[in-house]
Amino acid sequence: MPWSDQGGPRNQNNNPWGQQGGPWGQGPGGGGGQQPPDLEELLRRSQEGLQQILPSGFGGRGLAILVLLTLLAWLLSGFYTVGPNEIGLNLIFGKYRGKTQAGLNYNLPAPIGSVIKLAVTDRNVTDVGFREEAPVEGRRRAPGNVVARGPEAPEESLMLTGDENIADVKFRVVWQIDPAKPEDYAFNVANPPLTVKAVAESAMREIVGQSQIQKILTADRKLIEPACQALMQKVLDDYHSGVMVLQVLLLSVDPPQSVIAAFRDVTAAQQDLQRLGNEAEAYANRVVPEARGAAAEILQKAEAYREQTVAEARGQAARFEKIYEQYKNAPALTRQRLYIETMERVLGGAEKVILDDPSKGGASVAPFVPLPSFAPFQGGRK
Structure with a gap:
């Protein structure tokens, strides 16, 4: 038996390394080397300390109860809690076993089981082409901020267009973990934020490479954002990354x-042209x-004049026919x-001199008083 129940160091005759000190000594011929630790003495002291802590009479049954309490x-x-904005992923021996929703949940504790908590409702921001300055203390970073501030990254922003021009494109991607597939985010991609940035830069370069710079600077700016978002989502879905792209903001x-x-x-001239x-x-x-409207008014007046003229002509014709019918009945009287009617119309407004018929013995000139000329003085004194 290698250890003695009575404790104490072994004598030199039982030393397996001989009298030269062994691995803790100075080697052969060294003399006076350090002696190895006495393990029997350590075990004996540990047993004495345990007996002092445990009550007297603590035997195998008490040890079993202690083991059960420790296991319980x-x-x-x-037991663990999941926040309202989180989803928990249960692992058993490092293998995914299911996800849990917000609230109190259970999984086997370490070292058998473990839990990964992911904030699936938090919005994440990835900037491409620049590095945003650190936000002021007490002020949160707004995902929708549309001003590119901070150090520039030309290796990311400079892109080649379809007409072989260079465009400096800075944009921002707003994304979050897909609540339906958080396990893909946790296990399929090693560095999801870096992957999102690489996919965003690649998608934007592909879209810009298919466009002309004049259209990118003017009319096609609003078309680039949804196209880039759709292409990014397709690539990330092919990667099974568990990332959901919410918005692409083209900053400049x-x-x-x-x-x-x-x-x-050139842009100002195009805007002036527009x-x-x-x-x-x-x-x-x-x-x-x-x-x-003026043409319609003229046509309506002409139509009205025509209708009036035709109606007057028809009225005159009808009057003539009526007169002719009376003329046939009494020609002389008609x-x-x-x-008389014709003379009345002709001489109605002319100066008149009345002559009496000399054959009837009258004066040659009959007196005539122009009564209408006195009309303004009727009822007054001259």
């Missing part, structure tokens, strides 16, 4: 610094209806009446 405490340590699209002034002049076109269209929309 170990099992109870497996500029040409390189050496030619930015010329591009801005503005003048809108003004011309507005003028046409105002003038054309006015001209159409001729006299027509003569």
Whole structure:
């Protein structure tokens, strides 16, 4: 038996390494080397200390109860809570066994089981082309901030367009863990934030490489964001990354610094062209209806004149027919009446001189008082 129940060091004759000190000594010929630790003495002292702690008479049954209590405490340590914004992933011996929702849950404690908690409702922000400055203390970083501040990263932002120009594109990606597939986020990708950034840069380069720089700077800016978001989501789904892209914000699209002034002049000219076109269209929309309204008014007046003239002509014809019918009944009387009416219309407004018929013995000139000329003085004194 290698150890003595009575404790104490072995004598030199029982030393397996001989009298030269063995592995703790100075080697052969060293003399006076350090002696190895006495394990029997250590075990004896440990037993005496345990007997002093445990009550007297503590035997095998008490030891079993102690083991059971220890096992129960170990099992109870497996309870854990999941926050309202989290999902828990249960692992048994490092293998995924299921996910748990918010609240109190249980899994076998370590070293058998473990739990990974993921904040699935928190929104994460990935910036491409620049590094945002550290937020001021007490102020949270807003995912929707559309101003690119901080050090630039030209190795990320400079992209080649389809017409072989260079565009400086800075954008932001807002994403979160997919609540339906948090296990993919935890186990399928080694570094999800870095993967999201690499996929975002690749997707944006592909879209920019298929477009012309003038369209990117003007009309196609609003089309790039949804196209990049859709392409990113497709690639991340193919990776089974468990990432859900919420929004892509295109912060700035500029040409390189050496030619930015010329591009801005071109952009301003295009905006002026569009503005003048809108003004011309507005003028046409105002003038054309006015001209159409004037034309319609002229046509309506002509139509009314025609209807009036035709109606008057028909009235005159009908009157003539009525007069002709009366003329056939009394020709002489009708001729006299027509003569009198005609003279009345002709001489109604002329100066008149009345001559008496000399054959009837009257004066040659009959006195005539122009009574209408005195009309203003009727009822007053001259």
